Every structure is written in structure tokens, then in C-alpha cells.
Amino acid sequence: MFDDALVEGAHVVQNIIKEYELISGQQVNFDKSFIYFSACVGHSERDTITNVFGVRVATNPEKYLRLPMMVGRNKRRAFADFVDRFRRRIESWSFRYLSMGGKEVLIKAILQVIPVYVMQCFALPKTLCQKLELIMNKFWWSNNKSSKVIMAAKIGSYPSFTWRSLCNARELISDGLLWRIGSGDSVNIWNDPWLPGLAGAPDVLVWHFDASGEYSVKSGYRALLTTHRYPSDYNMEPIASYKQFYNLLWELQIPAKLKIHMWRLSKDFVPHFNNLLKRRLQVVNVCPLCKEAPEDLGHLLWSCDVLRHLWLSLNLPFDCSVRTLDGKNQLMNIFIKVDADTRKLLVISLWATWFQRNKVVHEGTQFVWQDLVGFVKRLCFCFKCE
Ligand SMILES: [Zn+2]
Numbered sequence: 463m464f465d466d467a468l469v470e471g472a473h474v475v476q477n478i479i480k481e482y483e484l485i486s487g488q489q490v491n492f493d494k495s496f497i498y499f500s501a502c503v504g505h506s507e508r509d510t511i512t513n514v515f516g517v518r519v520a521t522n523p524e525k526y527l528r529l530p531m532m533v534g535r536n537k538r539r540a541f542a543d544f545v546d547r548f549r550r551r552i553e554s555w556s557f558r559y560l561s562m563g564g565k566e567v568l569i570k571a572i573l574q575v576i577p578v579y580v581m582q583c584f585a586l587p588k589t590l591c592q593k594l595e596l597i598m599n600k601f602w603w604s605n606n607k608s609s610k611v612i613m614a615a616k617i618g619s620y621p622s623f624t625w626r627s628l629c630n631a632r633e634l635i636s637d638g639l640l641w642r643i644g645s646g647d648s649v650n651i652w653n654d655p656w657l658p659g660l661a662g663a664p665d666v667l668v669w670h671f672d673a674s675g676e677y678s679v680k681s682g683y684r685a686l687l688t689t690h691r692y693p694s695d696y697n698m699e700p701i702a703s704y705k706q707f708y709n710l711l712w713e714l715q716i717p718a719k720l721k722i723h724m725w726r727l728s729k730d731f732v733p734h735f736n737n738l739l740k741r742r743l744q745v746v747n748v749c750p751l752c753k754e755a756p757e758d759l760g761h762l763l764w765s766c767d768v769l770r771h772l773w774l775s776l777n778l779p780f781d782c783s784v785r786t787l788d789g790k791n792q793l794m795n796i797f798i799k800v801d802a803d804t805r806k807l808l809v810i811s812l813w814a815t816w817f818q819r820n821k822v823v824h825e826g827t828q829f830v831w832q833d834l835v836g837f838v839k840r841l842c843f844c845f846k847c848e
Pocket residue numbers: 749750751752753754755761765766767768
């Protein structure tokens with residue numbers, strides 16, 4: 463409560479407190495209460511007023527529940543201690559041993575909650591927020607080789623436009639990067655692409671689409687135009703339809719693992735032969751089911767003959783005769799257009815085909831067409847599709 467430092471004023475405040483106590487049934491604990499005078503109040507006045515209440519005088523504005531009671535003009539000073547606490551919190555963790563995932567949890571579950579508590583009371587100054595963010599950023603990026611971290615970082619659930627753009631470029635960069643091996647210490651020779659370099663020299667990452675080994679926007683652009691990727695791989699579709707696709711997918715009434723498989727397909731996170739080949743883990747990439755074409759995303763989602771036959775036998779109402787290089791977009795567009803039952807069927811057919819394919823690849827079983835059809839029909843029956 464704020465008041466002029468007068469005895470009458472003090473009595474008014476006292477009456478207010480008493481009235482409050484009467485009405486609310488609560489009592490003010492004067493032993494725990496403090497009174498704080500501004501600099502211009504004389505000593506005799508301080509004494510009289512303190513006597514009226516019987517409370518202690520606070521010389522410096524103290525904290526209550528770790529929050530400053532008084533925030534003067536200099537807000538930075540009022541919250542300086544808070545920033546220190548925040549920093550100490552991070553330093554007290556042996557974060558050297560935390561994985562990226564662990565750091566993510568620490569930041570989201572602990573660090574970001576600390577300011578929320580203070581923000582219940584105070585609108586924190588922007589500079590302070592920036593400072594806290596800086597501390598968190600530093601923590602996030604610390605102790606990792608930055609180039610590797612950016613390549614491995616997840617896009618996250620609410621990416622900014624800049625971050626999304628950076629992430630889109632990563633695939634190109636990672637395709638064009640290779641190690642020139644020197645000592646070999648930094649390179650995983652099984653998984654990383656590499657070329658022999660000077661013995662004894664440190665390992666360096668080079669950009670292999672340019673003779674200098676250095677990345678430039680020009681050479682990146684040229685690489686995009688000349689590599690034999692499908693032309694649409696880098697044409698971002700309007701986000702709205704992607705959003706629609708995912709919304710429709712997640713609301714389907716089928717087990718999550720089927721939906722997650724579909725989601726992984728849409729992101730090309732599935733370890734099909736072409737993806738393994740890209741990572742030098744596979745030599746042949748012929749589709750193990752139809753044995754007619756390389757097994758890549760477009761093939762898995764659209765052009766595999768086994769899949770097309772399956773769809774025909776399920777009487778799916780779309781034109782399987784369309785041959786396209788971009789199976790993913792073709793499937794996504796159809797997925798959005800058809801009704802919920804057909805969507806279920808599509809996801810089930812893709813998952814079941816992948817399931818049977820894995821049996822062939824990993825368990826060495828023979829692919830039997832009737833088994834696949836029977837499997838899909840049983841799944842449809844379980845999940846009540848027409
Ligand atoms: Zn195939």
C-alpha cells in the first residue's frame with residue numbers, strides 16, 4: 463500500500479487493513495511485514511509511523527517469493543540478480559554430457575519456465591528478455607561443432623521463416639558436402655562421404671560441386687539445376703495444402719503407427735533403398751517387390767506396380783494409370799481430395815505394403831501377392847473401412 467508519510471494517513475491505512483481482516487477473515491502478520499520509506503521522510507516521522515503499525519523498517523527493498531518488491535527506474539538493476547540466477551542454473555548443470563535432446567528438454571521444461579514465473583507479476587523489459595534468450599542460445603549451441611549441429615538440428619514445431627528456409631537448404635548442402643580426409647579423426651568412414659586428402663592434414667569438409675571446394679550460392683544453384691533429382695524436390699508446395707494433408711492424416715481413426723509411417727513417408731524419412739544408397743549403406747536399389755524400378759519415395763508412394771495392383775483390387779477410385787515423376791505430390795493431392803474412408807485405405811495399403819516389403823528384405827520371405835491383399839483386407843476390417 464502506498465501513502466503519504468503522515469500519522470493520519472497511517473491510521474487510515476490501519477483502518478483499511480482492519481476492515482479487510484474483518485471482512486475476509488484473514489489476518490495480516492505484522493511481524494512479517496515491512497515498511498519502506500522514501501528518502502525524503504525524516505527520522506521522527508519514520509519512528510511515529512513505524513510505532514503505529516509495529517512493523518520493521520526495510521532499508522532496501524527486499525524480495526518476496528524471490529521477486530523484487532520494488533522496481534525503480536533502473537529495471538535492469540532490479541532484475542540483474544534474476545539474470546545471474548538464470549545463468550547459474552545452466553552452469554550448475556554438467557551440460558557437456560547432455561545430448562541435443564536433453565538440452566531441448568532442459569530449455570523447454572526448466573529454463574523457459576523461470577521467466578514465466580516472474581512474468582506473472584512484471585512485464586520484463588525487452589533487453590532483459592533478449593539477454594535471457596542469448597543465454598539460452600549460447601547454452602543450446604555450446605560445445606558442439608556448429609556446422610554439424612545445424613545439419614542435425616530439427617526444424618521444430620513452430621519454425622520461423624528464416625529457420626525454415628535454412629532447413630530447406632540443408633539437404634542440398636549435405637548432398638554436396640564431403641570430407642577430404644587427412645588424419646581421419648572427424649570422419650565416420652562408413653557413413654560420411656569422403657575422398658582421400660593429404661595424409662596428416664586435418665580433415666576438412668569441402669563442397670564438391672565447385673573446384674575450389676567452397677560453397678557459393680551460384681554453385682549451389684547450378685547443382686540444383688543439374689543434379690538428377692526430381693524437378694519438384696525443391697519446389698516448396700504451398701504450405702496450406704501440406705497443412706491440410708497433415709490435418710486430414712492425424713484425424714484418421716487408425717492406429718498411430720500407420721499414421722506415423724505415412725508422415726515419415728511424406729518427409730522421406732523412410733529407410734528405402736534409395737535413401738540407404740545415398741548414405742552409402744546399400745549397393746542395389748531395385749524395389750524388392752516389383753523388381754522393376756529403383757525403390758525411392760516416388761516409387762513407394764505411387765509408381766510401384768504392386769501398390770497400383772493393390773489399389774485396383776481395392777477399387778480405389780483414382781486413376782492409377784497416371785505416370786508421374788513426383789509420386790509424393792500426386793499421392794498428397796489425391797489424399798486431400800478423397801473421402802475419409804479412402805484416406806484410411808490409402809494409409810493402410812501403404813503401411814501394409816511397407817510391412818510386407820520389410821518381411822521380404824529382413825526376413826527373407828517370399829513376396830506373395832495374395833498375402834498382401836489378405837493382410838490389407840484384414841486391416842480394413844479391423845479399422846472399419848468400407
Ligand atoms: Zn516396386
